[in-house]
Amino acid sequence: MNKSIDELLDINKLITEMVEIINNHNLTRYSKAYYLKNVAIQTWTEHYPLKNSKQIKCKFWSADAFKQKFDVNFIGEKERLFHEHVIPKSYLIEEIFLNEEGQPVTFDYIQHYLDEFVFACVVTKSEHDALNEISKSSMPDEFRIVKGGNYLNMWLRYSKADIEVYEIEWVKRQPTIKCVVDYTSSWSSS
Known part of the structure; x- marks a missing residue:
């Protein structure tokens, strides 16, 4: 299966392909999990709702990662930044x-879980x-x-x-803090 990223960026094509692969009885569980982890989930969190949003244009940033990257007055040692899946990919694959x-x-079914549970947050190495x-x-x-x-x-690990x-809003690659995520209220990623 040789897909270009542009083909996968069509939401309907990506979800249709996920359904076909998950429901294919000729594929092993390992092959399905490999595809979900390395293609489907990764593509979703890096390109939806905005293309190329692994870090820049990512909807969620930890306060420390945001300050380190965008605060011109940041003082301290900069850490490597990670595109962290809020709900671990392994959990999404095995449980959902x-x-x-x-x-x-x-x-x-696939669209619901992608929309509600599959998203990322940029965090520092220590986080x-x-x-x-x-x-x-x-x-x-x-x-x-x-x-x-x-x-x-979904934010339980972050709370702990x-x-x-x-939550960040992006205008022409410039971030603005929309709000601080409230871990205690009902929340949706959409």
Whole structure:
């Protein structure tokens, strides 16, 4: 499957391809997971809603990463910046896209989860390490506890790591802080 990035940037083509691959019984689970991790999810977080948004044009930045990158008065040692998936890709793949339900996935199913759960935040190296210490490939248990206050709280790892996050608006490659993400309220990435 030799796809150019421009082909994958057509949302309908990307989702249709995801549905076909996930529902293909001739492909191994490993092949499906490899495609989801390295093509589909990565493409989604780096190019939606804006093309080439791995860092510049990324919708979410930690306060520390933002200050380091854009504050001309920043004093201190600059760290490497990471495009961090808010919900780890492994969790998305195993729990959502390749779950054990046995039912074929649909276009609407994939689109819903891409829109609501698949997005990234730019963080510093030390924040990246703190997030991985909390949970590198999964979400904390309380993410799945329906009666808990953190049920489906996408920012749960960030809250536990005490990382403040800004939602950013971009105008001509110039960022403006729209708001500070509130970890305690119901939230949607769209």
